[in-house]
Amino acid sequence: MATATATEQAFASTLAGGRRGRRPAVLAGLLLGVVLATALPAGAEVSYPVRDAALAARVNGAPLHAFALDAAWRLARFKQPQVSRTATLETLIGERLLAAAARKTYGEAALYSGQRVGFVQDVALDDQLAGSLRGLYGKELEQVLLRLPGGSLNGVVTERPALDGAALDGAALDAVFGKAGQLRLELALNEQQQARAKNVVVLRYAMPSGAKGVLSLYDIYRRQNVQGRSQLFARQADFLQQQAMQSLAALFVLDWARSQFGGAAVDDLRGVLADQEAVLALQRLHGIGIDTDSGSALLEQLARQAGAAEIQAYYRQHQEEFVRIERVKARHIRLPDEASAQAVYAELRAGGDFAALARRHSRAADARNGGDLGWIKHEGKPDWLAQLAFAQDKGEVSRPIRAPVGPHDPAYWEIVLVEQRVNGMQAADSEAVRYVASNAVAREKALAQLAALRARVLREARIELNRGVLDQPLQILERS
Template identity: 45%
Template sequence: MFKLIVWLSLSLLCIASHAQVSYRLQNTALAAKINGEGIYRFSLDNMQQLNHENTPLSRPELLSQMLKQRVLAAEARRQYTTSELHPASRIAFARDVAIEDRLASSLRALYGKELEQAVKALPGGTLKALFQEENTLSAEQYQAVFGSAQTMSLEYTLKPEQINQAKQITLLRYQLAGSGSLSLYDIYRRQNVQGRIELHTKNQDYLNQQIQIAFANLFTLHWATQKFGQDAINDYRRSLKDQEDAEALMKIYGIGDHHDGSDYLTQLAKTVSPAEIRSYYQSHKNEFKRIAKVKARHIRVNDEALAKKIISQIKSGEDFAALAKRYSIASNAKEGGDLGWIIHQGSLSWLAQLALSQTELSQAFRSPVGPDEKATWEIIKVEQRVEDYQPADSESVRYAATAEIAHQKATQQFNALLKKHWQSANIEVSPSIGALSQGLK
């Protein structure tokens, strides 16, 4: 199934400046043009269908998103190389392969019924009608390209001479807008690490399956090109790449998923001053609330089933202290399991940390002992909680404030970058689309 990449979090940004927009575009194939480059209605229609359930935007809103993504993607490609935007991974799919697979998968998701009818119209009702020659790898060919199946590898990659061998081995010849072929290398470079392992271990069934998938993609793109035109397909591919490259630029800036690693954010964090941290702390003090101390009781037992029974009795209204006196094996059982006030400072025991993390009645917690050691179960009841704030000069405040300040700076800088390009953009829109959403919302 086609897995939709989440739309960019452009709602994080707010730009009041307007692009130069006219609504006089007469080319009926286009939804809009930006700085002379067209965005096809075909691309807009597809994006709207794919995003309908996830992000139900109006056509003008969606077109605004696509135009801004095109601006961002162009800037991303200007500033960074493909490998910087999409760092190579030994376990992932090659970038161009991933884009083509996404393109074909989305077309199948959108036009599946029509594609099925096109296949049924072929002799025999299958894609095999287009096959001219199918070849199975011999043991010698496997050996020449992949070596011994018993040889273990940490990377499962081919050396240049092996790649040359793979390029010389034709697995499939077909007729599709002329004659074409798929080599062993064509199939190999489509794989992620799991697929490469299957090929290195000479899994013929897997290889056959991948040949079928590769040809199905070729047929899908051929059918779509015949139906919608090469320019429309190229623009749709471009729109998918725009989306991913713009998202990659946001990731470099550390915008979007706050938890993604970003060298840019790391460098900005180094510039944050103590004065900025103090100011942030004073303005966002509620973010640094903590439990200063709790007054609590506990019950310790040797059996989990008993612990759960006691919890049920407490929830039924029985007195916690009385149950502690009856069941607890802790030294303070006679005092009803009274732990007194537990203060959030210094080095705390496991039980104290557990008590500080509870709101009222806890579940049964197993004591942190080894698998072969006898465990006990703790039940905690918090009777009072007192809140205060983390100290302004604490490491936790410094870390959290620095990260947030760096993120704010990155967002401001990214916003300024987009504002510059968006403000100077020359946009023509088909009048049938409607007025664009000028702000990023």
Template identity: 45%
Template sequence: MSTAAMAVDIAPAATANQLILQPELAARINTAPVYKLTLDVLASMAQLEKPKTGRADILDSIVSNRLLAGDVRGRFADEELQQSRRVAFEPDVVLDNQLSGYLRTVYRKDLETAISKLPGARLDTLIQEQGKLEEDELNNVFGPKNKIMLDYTLNPAQQAAAAHVQVFRCNFASATSISLYDVFRRQNVQGRVEFFNRNRDFIRQQAQLYLANLYVLDWGRQRFGQSALKDLRQALEEKNTVQAVMSLHGIGADTDSESKLLNKLAAEIKPKEVRDYYRTHKDEFKRIASVKARHIRLDNETQARQVADLARKGANFVNLAQQYSTALDAQQGGDLGIIAHRGQLSWLEQLAYMQEPGKASPPIRAAVAPNEKAYWEIVLVEKRIEDYQDPASETVRYQASQALAQEKAIRQLSTLQTQLRKSAKIEINQAALLN
């Protein structure tokens, strides 16, 4: 797909109204506040990766994310914007983990100071009692042990039972008790498997991590206030939503993932658009038409490595094949002839298509059945002929349609972002940009 289409125009925050706001605010968007804490934390995290990142740029992305996320929630179903809950973490768990992780990173020294004032200067001193996690309690929640499971989830009755199983009793106002269900619902599928397997050490470890998260979030509320912390959490949620929207539009790391939006737009692409795209992006449809290749077959891996080393150092490949190869074509210098890309290629032919011309491959173990004798192949491609995919082929239609769909999706998103910025009332606290 064309990388030139990846850029998305976003109107700069510098065009917003410049007003003096309360010191704890970084901006207002349509009268709703953006807290300085949100800017401080997101700017600090961004600067860990790129130290020269400006606070104005971060505030600009916060504003853009808030506008776009607020608009797209009515356009896309939750399942399109979220990973599958069967294998991934629940969205609110992801946010809690992100929020506490960001606070830990940015305010590490302050948190260490707060923890040092606890009895024993450790978080685990908040735990007053550990639940026994008796076998009958766990069986009541997870069912009989060693039962074959197809789905590691809990039905409502099991959830209620898990809520009555105490993992920890705590001397902590925000979590006087941590139940089995509190911890279970914070797991992905791998973690849930450990719960069903009655891994008590894992359960208690996860409960401690949950307690640590609760402590950090409680510290944040006391330090910055509930409203500021809620705003930071909202900004993280909006960032996740926008990343999901970008992916749906073919932007970002998951551009090869399934997107209903791109599939719908691709289905609307006309044959003339495909032909025009092929004509203007012909280099994207290059293919290997044929290769002229030779090979050396050896029955011993050690010898194969030795012969490959000789070939790498410049020994004549034909002579090596005649001297060492166990294949029937050894006396012909392992000549495979011209291998045209037609129909189903053999394993050796496919291997030849994968090699760079003029460079002998390392020894590759052949794909043989368990009861067949192993052997190794060294391949040298002497010549490669390239041409282009047939413009009428299904491959061209699919690739061109997907690329055109991505371009159209990005244009739609860019237009929407521009419209949202133009219609919004944005007030910037200039003082918040300075520190």
């Protein structure tokens, strides 16, 4: 066999899990605890009429294939070796029910909003599916690859016009991407450009199963995120070849799997991955797994709807969140350079008297008063020295801090000591209280809505199981 080329390395990379920036193409841990464990009593209609060995269950009449269950269980065991097949099945059923409800209730656009710079959802799923299959059947796929002409993926390529340069003259590229070096606000093709890209054949292929097809420039383009598109717009031929072979590698894996396990079974595994992504998106929409600065249209809507009574109730019940410093009594020492500042700081750390050292070393006008700043009130927009004082604990000398002076102003350092601090409460009608409380109320409502949705989909579900796929009794679905 010939030495592995860059093309074959790209193939191996694709099989091993996909692209830069994507989540690993292995089920990212079962969501059993998140999806089902906190639900209200399930009350699902569970029966055991399924006898077809190809099926693990029917969920509201739709089949869940045994192949998809087996693949999901084996993938989950990479991260959770002790997970049972039954627990996996319960999770898949819970995710399928929640995902269906999420799509019906919110729609794809709301679930996946904020992902514009990422990969197209169906492309990401295909890559994740191919990577998952490679994780399970890597040895079998490598044997099939070795039996191809030349023992490589190139053995399925029947023609490669664009990769050989025949279809990519300058005029063809300009028609698709516009003039080279042209300033663009967005790296996207309009409808006309997309149509032209579809007519540029990158390569033709014939799979071992007999399936034949074409990869166009448009196929490569739609598989890219922003960084990938920038490479295409820059006419990076090596990148185009790499992406073409990665696309072909994914098609090769999926074609092999469908010929081995059947198209319906493989599509159902893809559905398992899609369900998991939808549930994760549903959780993010309800504030789970995002930080306080991450956007969620649902949380924003609920926050806007929070009434004054709800905000005041939250304020009364969580007053520890709204404590603020009203005023501090502080002293400071101003030094002209870092060396002298560090020397004075060392004396202070050794027990030196702050006021005495301020009178001796400070360059500020209040040095003769021992650097006394008096009482500093928390009002308006405090200057940087006041902000430094508010940030210090009572009785602790600050480290020397360089003042944020302009580029042409002389630098200096400040050391601050807070002698007294008076705390109070933020005003109940302040904007700060409204913002914090309304967002907290929104999160509480969102979690309650999600819990109610979990309970409803389980309560209304009709679940028919194949008892032969279970390796232990159900833990969740038949809970009373």
